[in-house]
Amino acid sequence: GAGVSQSPSNKVTEKGKDVELRCDPISGHTALYWYRQSLGQGLEFLIYFQGNSAPDKSGLPSDRFSAERTGGSVSTLTIQRTQQEDSAVYLCASSLTSEGGYTFGSGTRLTVV
């Protein structure tokens, strides 16, 4: 597609429920990233996929968070047993190479109540 597409744009969930966030990167971009942005904070790295290599999961804050990327394209970020501190905007980005220069999606605003 023309840009990075994320869905849903907004998600309100009850504490303890699981959520899935989807990212559809730009076609041909081998690198895909998930970040999250809390109110007034910078971007916190979560996970990074590069081609067929094993993902860099070093930023995932707990084992409740997981992500996969199927067929080198679409990625899903799953948060199990959501907590209120998970409330944030979750951003997906893709780039042609791992050197940087991201194209970001519009994000998913997650609110855990």
Place this chain on the structure above:
Amino acid sequence: AQSVSQHNHHVILSEAASLELGCNYSYGGTVNLFWYVQYPGQHLQLLLKYFSGDPLVKGIKGFEAEFIKSKFSFNLRKPSVQWSDTAEYFCAVNTNAGKSTFGDGTTLTVKP
């Protein structure tokens, strides 16, 4: 691990004033450097980038940034800001680890 520091959290300027936003990073090796901008209600977009070569790089909308290796800095500048430059600006560093580290952002408000 690398870190990125943006010294100004909120900058308020009048139109036509000059802008300089500070960015310092901590990493001793080769880096790629970026500035991203997020206009109100819009998603983050790349403003400019430095990979190698001329340390003074020019981006969109009249912005430029200068890489000073000895100071570990990559400050963003614009000679004359406009009201439409009101946005949040993020500095980012990418090393050979493949992912970028972002600063906390600087909110710029330009008064008409």
